[in-house]
Amino acid sequence: MLMEAKPTPGVSLYLPTHVRGAETRQDPIRLKNLIAEARQSLESAGLKPRETDAILDPAVALVEDNDFWQHQDIGLALFLGDAQTHTYKVPIAFDQKVAVGPAFHVTPLLPLLAADGAFHVLTITAQSVRLFEASRFSMVEDDAAGLPGSVDEVSGQPDYENPLQASPVGRPHTGAINITKSQVSGESPEDWRKANTVEFVHRIAVELERHLARHRLPVVLIADAEIQGHFQKLSDLGPLLAGVVETNPESRDVNALHAAAYDVVRPMFEEGRRRAVDHLAALLGSGEAHATLDAGEIVKAAHLGRIETLMLAEGAELRGRFDEATGKVTMGGEDAAERQNLLDGVAAQVLRHGGAITIVTPEEMPNGAAAAAVLRF
Template identity: 35%
Template sequence: MAIFSKADLKELMEVREDICISIYLPTHRGGAETRQDPIRLKNLTTQAASELSNAGLETDTIERILAPAKALLERNQFWQHQDSGLALFLTDEQFYTYRLPLDFDEMVVVARRFHIKPLLPLLMNNGQYYILAVSQNQTRLFQATQHSIHSLELDELPSSLAEALRYDDPEKQLQYHSGNPGDGSPVYHGQGVGTTDDKTDILRFLRTVDEGLQPLLHNSQAPLVFVGVDYLFPIYQEANSYNFLLEDAVATNPDNLSAQEIHQQTWPVVETYFAKAQRDAEAKYQNRIETNQTISELRDVLVAAHDGQIETLFVPLGEQIWGRFDAEQRQITRESASTADNDDLLNLAAIYTLFCDGQVFAIAPEQVPDQGSAAASLRFPLPREMTTA
């Protein structure tokens, strides 16, 4: 399963058409509950069709735009290989589908841009993370969120120390006991690094692991948690080239742990990291209030986001404010409901901020600073006359 990346988000944000349809729904990984998922999608495509009809589109045009989404209804195998949530994005000529580790609320948005705000927790400091579970016998990689975990397969990742060194030093005889006579795989024993040669072999192995992760991690900023016996982690830190490897590891032998057990042991480590990033951003916001370097009025937030002035934006998940933003007049008009001619102004603020390399925290509504509909820390103070009185 492909990993949703910042490049994917950027591609979605760059789309601007007369009709952009965003569909979100929760899904199930297996069992009888999977039968509910295509029914949900069918109902959501019906809702989308109704909104497109209200926007004045002809029936033939509506059917053409929604055809890729409706085709999924008949693909039984598609529904047997889901994650926690499904996101679909359609225009008259484009169709994107993502199976994602987030439990989305059901939603249809028809607008002039894709509605990307529900995706932000995957990439913006409180969503997904990676787990590297390593012993000399086995290497496993996982993608996880607070509520889910699944295994990732990378061809470049060596499965064990023996595989990594097989062609590195063919004359060297590695000592091992076979754990499965019919399998022939070496199983290493011992509590630490006994000799210089041992550490050299392990370091070469872990450098090969680090290199194997690069195709996945080279554009990522998601934290990586190391799981392995305590003597391996310092050696992996020496081999590592990924900037977001966490300093705290889970010191245990992962060989006999299930994915769920690994998830239970790693989430507290990552939760601490995520919470600190948000606390630091909130503290910076509070420290800048007296210097006129914060804003919490929606109109001010949109103007600053459009102008590239926002360093950190806080927006509430699960809430939308429909309306229009006139960048030339620097004004907003709020509207009571979503239409094909307006936007979720919170979604628009997030897009503007991300395009200008700002940071976005999509968080619970009660966590937004100053109890506003949105709030932002600015890169530099604004003159008083530029903000809402």
Template identity: 30%
Template sequence: MTEPTTSERDTGLETLGPDELTRAALRELVEQAHGPVVTIAHRADRAAVDAATNDTPLKNGLREAREALEARGDEDTDGLLASIEKLLRDGRQGVLDGEVLHVWPSGARRHRTAFEVEGRVEVGDAPLVTPLLPGMTMAGAFAVLGLSQGSVRLLRATKTTVAEVDLEAHGIPTEVEGVMTDAERPEVSAHEGGRAGDPAVFHGHFDERFEEVITERLFRQVDQGVRRLIGDRTPVVLAGIDKHRAHFQRISGSLTVLDEGVGGDPGDRRPDEFRDAAWPIAAAALRAPVDRALASFGDEAAVGRASADLAEVVRAAHTGRVATLLVGEGLRAWGVADGVGVDALRTGDDDRQPGDEDLVDRAARWTLLNGGEAYAIEPDELPGTPPLAALFRF
């Protein structure tokens, strides 16, 4: 099949924020992006006043990518890089602490990260995913779900970012009145003597049982609607009075709701207050898979279900054996692998030879493709010999 030319290719760049950096998004990237694939990763300064501060590393990466493509003899280099050129011309919005861009003949994606990214440029047959793996743990995304009868709020957050979601725009009710039929709808008023905006309350002939039924109806619709927005793996911290948090936990069947929550009235909090109150709870949940893997590594390795041997782990990733992969941040190992064996393993950029690829990244890609989990941690946390370690399914 003939590759599309510049005029035929969609040069639009799909931009994903920190809260959209998920395992599913990474797996989709690996499934869709096929060579030649350009990866440009660089640090950014969210507080920069001068746009050139963040444009310069991207321009340098673009130049390096162009040279690498030309050295490979790839055709239509201009077309492949057109989306990044357009991004620089039009100006970037929402720059945070880092960016990772991937472009390939049929698509382009830009990840804005809430963590610093090591500067890196690669051209190969697959996208680099290891620059994004820190976003799977302590820089990862979580959600805060504020619950009350009169105000349901959803915020998508990381440690340093937060954005409130317009639930009504997605067809998700935000108060009990929104789930009542005309026949059920009671007169609702603010608390006697309360101020405007206080939560609505039931009164008249409607008893506590009716209130519980309607509240449950609201929470079930919220549970299902929020799952459509954030999936079933994003940690969710509930905010609200104890009764409402307990009620939602009892009926929720599709979200990863954390046991600990944030008390108080969710209607009066600013988004950043939500994030700051929920972060310690979310941080423990985001880190938990790594801690479990580290704690069990020794016992699993003793019976052949874990390894820190790079060649063994790369082979296991290809065959779908890797359940959890841990890689040391910033570590690479160069060589050639075909899924059966690893040839000419080299460490250090100075030892890299033509035709080599980063085998750490290869292990991460195949782990994700086969439904496993991949995380980046500090190199000195790795069990065994760097640059990686894995727990196997079998």
């Protein structure tokens, strides 16, 4: 939605924020300073004070909204224009930035959409099962997974009972009560518990595999040693089970669980990014026409749907203008229409045409380029 918007003009504000503590007091001051910078840019572009106020007033109101600042993530992005305000609290620590132009500046958000870094986190205890959709930044619980909620749901009986070993007074009437085979045979409480745990974990494995059928993403399991052992024996996930964290998940908060899980998948994702960089370097080294570092060619190829993989350096920008009617790319420029970040439009076109985006460090990019592309044709 942000990529498709054509505000006249639009203001994009990025700032780092704090979740708690005395440092939260700095955040509204940062926003106030960014608003002042945006106001200057808008007035320099020829807007009247009344027009500038109409765009910036929603952000001005947030400066004095104390409750708003008490519920933040580590980054805040605001998009203002065409009588609309879009506010996003995100798990990315932005540098402070103001962008004013005919489109919203969205590339700082692209790490959230990058092709690498998506995985699932599964936590299991006898009392609770949770599945999370995760990235390298955060994770959110998936409430639609349909997994069993606890071992009691599977056993249908919360407590172990052995009516045949009970005293005559304490022995329940058996005529109208359904007693499990294990109880009648005198199975021990520990054997009964193990059998129900195995069935519980088996049900989880089956439902998880069904849930993941359409989105084959890696899974990190967080559970104690016993449950982990059962899951690895009963699951058919194979290589999709990226690894395990042996701990009681109820002893940690969500942030700690995410950090532990990402440590498991980090090497895999870093290897994926390394392979992408190596593949690009090999194509460039061979003179292969299906790879390019040329900024103008990348801009034009994106609008033609030719980019299979777009690789961007973190924080990269390409300032200029693209004329869709003529296909002409002009780099640089002084007026407001030419100061837009061309990578915003490139990223939008790549995603619209089903391409992938990979974010790498500036040091990983060949020749220090801001962007590179592997082309379909």
